[in-house]
Structures are given as C-alpha cells and as structure tokens.
Amino acid sequence: MSETENxxxxxxxxxxxxxxxxLREIHGSSVEVYLYGAHVTSWKNEQGEELLFVSSKAIFTPPKPIRGGIPICFPQFSNLGSAEAHGFARNRVWTIDADPPPFPPTVADGVFVDLLLKPTDEDFKIWPHSFEYRLRVTLGPGGDLMLTSRIRNTNNDGKPFTFTxxxxxxxxxxxxxxxxxxxxxxxxxxxxLKNRERYTEQGDxxxxxxxxxxxxxSTPTKVAILDHEKKRTFVVRKDGLPDAVVWNPWDKKAKAMADFGDDxxxxxxxVEAAAIEKPVTLxxxxxxxxxQELSAVPSSYCSGQLDPNKVLQSFY
Known part of the structure; x- marks a missing residue:
C-alpha cells in the first residue's frame, strides 16, 4: 500500500x-513507525537530521527485533535467559487502531497514528493473559515525538497480571x-553488570x-542528554514511568552482537523511560x-560548559 490516509x-x-x-509535520520533521513491533525507526528534525540510532546491521526480518530506534519492552524488561527477552511486543505485527477509545488530549496540530496489539494463541503459551495494548505515536508541531501507551487487562478469568x-x-x-x-x-x-546490585550515583x-x-x-520526570559536539540536547519527559535505564554496550559487547556494528x-x-523495579499489576x-515525550533542542554554552539547567527549566 502507498495510499495517503491524510x-x-x-x-x-x-x-x-x-x-x-x-508521519510528516508541516515544518519538515518526520517519524517512521513499522507495524512490526510498533517500532519507531526514524525521527528527523526540521533540517532532516536523524535523531535516533538504528544499526547498519539491523535485521528487519521477523522474528528478530529491530536493533535501534525505539523498541517497546513488554510484558517484561529482562535479559535473564527468557525465550522472549525484553518481551514479545517488539516482535509482533501490530494493527492500525481505526477506532480507539478517547485518548488524553492530543498535542494541538500534532500528527498522530494509533496502533493496537492483542495476544495471539502463541502469545498465550508464553504469557497466559488477555490484554489490549494501545499506542499513540504523535509528532508535535515543534518536532517533538510523543509515545502514549495504554495497556488494559481483558482477562475473563478474574486474574490480575503483572509486567515490567x-x-x-x-x-x-x-x-x-x-x-x-x-x-x-x-x-x-x-x-x-553486577547482578542488579544497588548503588548510589556519585558523579555530578x-x-x-x-x-x-x-x-x-525514582527518577525525575525530565532527563537531559547533552551532545557537546553537535551542541544538541535531548530532553526525555516521562509520565508514569519511575525508572530510567542508561545503556551503552561499548566495544566488546558490540563486537559480540551480530546485528550491531563493531564501532x-x-x-x-x-536512555529509556521504564517501570522495572516495581512491576505493574493490573x-x-x-x-x-x-x-514519553522526546525533544531535541540546541544546547547553550555557559563558561565553556553546556548548561542543562537552562534547557530543563525552559520546558516547564
């Protein structure tokens, strides 16, 4: 299909x-979302610069998840040897949700699409629960990218379920x-890297x-990622997601991954908005x-250093 819905x-x-x-915004920003995994694989600003990383060796062949972009980890965030590490939502084909229930107010003049995932018989064998997962992907008028998730327990047996x-x-x-x-x-x-031992961050x-x-x-609602060379700051704003994962595989692990370039x-x-330490029960x-809402803004220099506080304060 190459028909234009709007x-x-x-x-x-x-x-x-x-x-x-x-999804294209009138000022030139864009987002690409695969129905496979409801996976955002591209987010470009008004200048056409790519803001997300997707590996040059990413395998776009089911059931392998796509390496990069924004994979959705549900119903688990884990690398603990499960047959479905990080859950199965990222390697299932979602459908376009033609008639979603009302979402919270959408960004004014934003472009959005609604996607839906329901379990198959095969999924029940992995995780024996009935659910509806609705995802709205919104591209705001300023180029911000917002992902809104709604997960409902539709079990008929009266049983709750728990997920990360x-x-x-x-x-x-x-x-x-x-x-x-x-x-x-x-x-x-x-x-x-240390069996999930608990520590306190010491650096500023x-x-x-x-x-x-x-x-x-127990992270704040806003986290900033400062890229000194590009003079760009990403701001991650999150609602309802108390945790934040920070990950970079570095050289040895990169070389060990077949779908990831060595360098x-x-x-x-x-940097991942998450709910992991305290699983959610419905x-x-x-x-x-x-x-989760992502913004990319120019960074300002202050005494030779990027000033994240000015960036963060400017949002609220």
Missing part, C-alpha cells in the same frame, strides 16, 4: 517489504565520549568511558497509561 500520515513498504507509517516495561530508546550521538546525561545524579541505581553527571547498563530508580557504540546511547478491566 496529508500527514502515509502507509508504505519499508525494508524487506514490512509495512511502515510515515520500557521504551528502549536509542539516541543518535556524535561521540559517546563527548556525551553527558543530566538529571540522574545522586540517585540509586541497579547495575545490570553521567559520562561514558566503558560499558554501562544501569537502571536508575557503532560510539554513536549511540540508550486487575481485570484496569488500564495503565504512560507516556
């Missing part, structure tokens, strides 16, 4: 014939050694010189609503 959303074929949606969740966002950065993350200092975190900002895989706990770790950073009929 002036702003196009359905077309992507890599390996997989269907994707292209993450928007596994891969940001494109110029050089990982020139990047710092602000907003997570002094917080406790679980270190995935997070910088990178080796592999990092941490789950920060690509230098040009990506995952009773039948209950719905969980969360969202």
């Amino acid at each position: 002036k702003s959303v196009i359905i077309t074929k992507g890599i390996n014939g997989l269907e994707k949606l292209i 969740f993450a928007y596994h966002t891969y940001f494109s950065v110029s050089d990982i050694s020139e990047v710092r993350v602000e907003g997570l200092e002094t917080l406790d975190y679980l270190d995935n 900002a997070i910088t990178f010189e080796s592999e990092v895989d941490k789950i920060y706990l 690509e770790y230098k040009h990506m950073l995952c 009773k039948p009929g209950e719905e969980w609503k969360v969202r």
Whole structure:
C-alpha cells in the first residue's frame, strides 16, 4: 500500500517489504513507525537530521527485533535467559487502531497514528493473559515525538497480571565520549553488570568511558542528554514511568552482537523511560497509561560548559 490516509500520515513498504507509517509535520520533521513491533525507526528534525540510532546491521526480518530506534519492552524488561527477552511486543505485527477509545488530549496540530496489539494463541503459551495494548505515536508541531501507551487487562478469568516495561530508546550521538546525561545524579541505581546490585550515583553527571547498563530508580520526570559536539540536547519527559535505564554496550559487547556494528557504540546511547523495579499489576478491566515525550533542542554554552539547567527549566 502507498495510499495517503491524510496529508500527514502515509502507509508504505519499508525494508524487506514490512509495512511502515510515515508521519510528516508541516515544518519538515518526520517519524517512521513499522507495524512490526510498533517500532519507531526514524525521527528527523526540521533540517532532516536523524535523531535516533538504528544499526547498519539491523535485521528487519521477523522474528528478530529491530536493533535501534525505539523498541517497546513488554510484558517484561529482562535479559535473564527468557525465550522472549525484553518481551514479545517488539516482535509482533501490530494493527492500525481505526477506532480507539478517547485518548488524553492530543498535542494541538500534532500528527498522530494509533496502533493496537492483542495476544495471539502463541502469545498465550508464553504469557497466559488477555490484554489490549494501545499506542499513540504523535509528532508535535515543534518536532517533538510523543509515545502514549495504554495497556488494559481483558482477562475473563478474574486474574490480575503483572509486567515490567520500557521504551528502549536509542539516541543518535556524535561521540559517546563527548556525551553527558543530566538529571540522574545522586540517585540509586541497579547495575545490570553486577547482578542488579544497588548503588548510589556519585558523579555530578553521567559520562561514558566503558560499558554501562544501569537502571536508575525514582527518577525525575525530565532527563537531559547533552551532545557537546553537535551542541544538541535531548530532553526525555516521562509520565508514569519511575525508572530510567542508561545503556551503552561499548566495544566488546558490540563486537559480540551480530546485528550491531563493531564501532557503532560510539554513536549511540540508550536512555529509556521504564517501570522495572516495581512491576505493574493490573486487575481485570484496569488500564495503565504512560507516556514519553522526546525533544531535541540546541544546547547553550555557559563558561565553556553546556548548561542543562537552562534547557530543563525552559520546558516547564
């Protein structure tokens, strides 16, 4: 299909014939979303610069998840040897939700698409629960990208279910050694490289010189990623997602991944809005609503340093 649903959303074929949606905003920003995984694989600003990282070796062939962009981790965030590490939502084909129930107010003049995932018989064998997962992808008039998730327990047997969740966002950065993350200092975190032992962040900002895989706990609603070389700051705003995962595989792990270039770790950073430490439990009929909003803004210099506080204060 290549029919235009409206002036702003196009359905077309992507890599390996997989269907994707292209959202375009009047000032030139754009977003691409594959129905496979409801996976955002591109987010470009008004100048056409790509803001997300997707590996050059990403495998766009089911059932392999796509390496990069924004994979959705549901109903689990885990690398603990499960047959469906990070859950199955990221490697299922979603449908366009033609008649969604009312969402919270959408960004004025924003372009959006609604996607829906329901479990198959095969999914029940992995995770024996009935659910409806609705995702709205919105491209705002200023080029901001918002993902709003609504997960409902539709079990008929009266049973609750419990899950963990993450928007596994891969940001494109110029050089990982020139990047710092602000907003997570002094917080406790679980270190995935040390069997999830709990520590407290000591630095005044997070910088990178080796592999990092941490789950920060009770995090603020805003986190900033400062890219010194590009003079660009990403701001992650999140509602209902208390945790934030920070991940970069560094050189050894990068070389061990078949769908990841050996040196690509230098040009990506995952900062993920998540709910991991305290799993979410829904009773039948209950719905969980969360969202993540991403912005990319020019960074300002202050005494030779980027000033994240000015960036963060400007948002609220």
